[in-house]
Amino acid sequence: MIDFRYHIVSIVAIFFALGAGVVLGAGPLKGTGADVVQAQAKKDRAALEDARAELIQAQSLDKYRDDYVAKVTAGLTVGKLTGKRVCVVTMPSADGDLTNQVQDTIEAAGGQVTTRIALDSKLFDPGQRQLVEPLVNELVTADVTFPADSTTYQRAGMILARGVAAKEEGKLVDSEATKIISGLTGSKLLSLKPTPKDRCSLAVVVAADPPTPAPDNSSYNDAVDFAEGLDAGSAGVVVAGTPDTAQNGGLLKSLRGDADATKSLSSVDVANMPSGQATIVFALVEQAGGKAGQYGGVDAKNGVAPTAVQAKN
Structure with missing residues (x-):
């Protein structure tokens, strides 16, 4: 069973990590961190736009396939x-x-x-x-x-x-x-x-x-x-x-x-x-x-x- 001391140590560790993050974010790594986040966000937006374009293309091709097959097979089944x-x-x-x-x-x-x-x-x-x-x-x-x-x-x-x-x-x-x-x-x-x-x-x-x-x-x-x-x-x-x-x-x-x-x-x-x-x-x-x-x-x-x-x- 996990005892009370384990919880105390865990809580202290969490606050220490948060504190370290605040200090680093306000200190010399502030600009670097922001640049990294912005660069990642830009990369994510580009990936999302690419995925959206691929989806639109796939949907268009699916529609073309279904429309084509419908017209071709309609002629085959007539009568x-x-x-x-x-x-x-x-x-x-x-x-x-x-x-x-x-x-x-x-x-x-x-x-x-x-x-x-x-x-x-x-x-x-x-x-x-x-x-x-x-x-x-x-x-x-x-x-x-x-x-x-x-x-x-x-x-x-x-x-x-x-x-x-x-x-x-x-x-x-x-x-x-x-x-x-x-x-x-x-x-x-x-x-x-x-x-x-x-x-x-x-x-x-x-x-x-x-x-x-x-x-x-x-x-x-x-x-x-x-x-x-x-x-x-x-x-x-x-x-x-x-x-x-x-x-x-x-x-x-x-x-x-x-x-x-x-x-x-x-x-x-x-x-x-x-x-x-x-x-x-x-x-x-x-x-x-x-x-x-x-x-x-x-x-x-x-x-x-x-x-x-x-x-x-």
């Missing part, structure tokens, strides 16, 4: 989704601006967004599983067959797909679909707008950035299963997010760690960039052709985007 109906599904807390950008990209590529579906956090709350399981069984239709080894959330995804999606184009929202939509929205597990008239064939699931502190990757297992179920009842699903979602604590990280999920689901981890938004379109085209891939800049197994051949209409 890629013509005749395709697409649902946009948002995970709880997904960014609204990012979702708008994804929708705009789909529509610019010729696709029709039939509806936007917002999944409520209650859907994936472990305490609500007792609500999800019986509701899924209640809403199942005669034309939906659950695989024997399917999980509760894979089945829930298949039920949503039966309500808003189909494997083929041109399917209307029939009475069975209306029943499913009413059951899911009435239970407050999700909301959707507008109420669709046509069922989509493809879907984009927009992931939310991980919270702080980041959860364990396994906490997204139910969400991955849900996306798999949605894929099983449609012509294809692309899960899109920012680079953070592909790192520990993110949905895409969990998805890409699931060997079965990556066989059917595609993912794009740079959806916040123009190039990534174009990749979403290419991945949707690829999904419609029965293929899947993991794309982006963070541990993306299949590179930055599907190849030109894969992305052809």
Whole structure:
């Protein structure tokens, strides 16, 4: 334990140092000290100005890059989704601006967004599983067959797909679909707008950035299963997010760690960039052709985007 004498000595030393500084500052080193301080301040100001200039240049180059990529990729994606109906599904807390950008990209590529579906956090709350399981069984239709080894959330995804999606184009929202939509929205597990008239064939699931502190990757297992179920009842699903979602604590990280999920689901981890938004379109085209891939800049197994051949209409 530090005794009282230690504190006395420390205090005396502090006052001695202060006193010495005052004497030297008022004595023969006064001018020299001021010159040193002024010189250092001048050097710091110059360094700050250089850093500011570099930042402005970097921001300008970033803007140029994004604008250039946006214009170039816009030409590449035009018409890629013509005749395709697409649902946009948002995970709880997904960014609204990012979702708008994804929708705009789909529509610019010729696709029709039939509806936007917002999944409520209650859907994936472990305490609500007792609500999800019986509701899924209640809403199942005669034309939906659950695989024997399917999980509760894979089945829930298949039920949503039966309500808003189909494997083929041109399917209307029939009475069975209306029943499913009413059951899911009435239970407050999700909301959707507008109420669709046509069922989509493809879907984009927009992931939310991980919270702080980041959860364990396994906490997204139910969400991955849900996306798999949605894929099983449609012509294809692309899960899109920012680079953070592909790192520990993110949905895409969990998805890409699931060997079965990556066989059917595609993912794009740079959806916040123009190039990534174009990749979403290419991945949707690829999904419609029965293929899947993991794309982006963070541990993306299949590179930055599907190849030109894969992305052809």
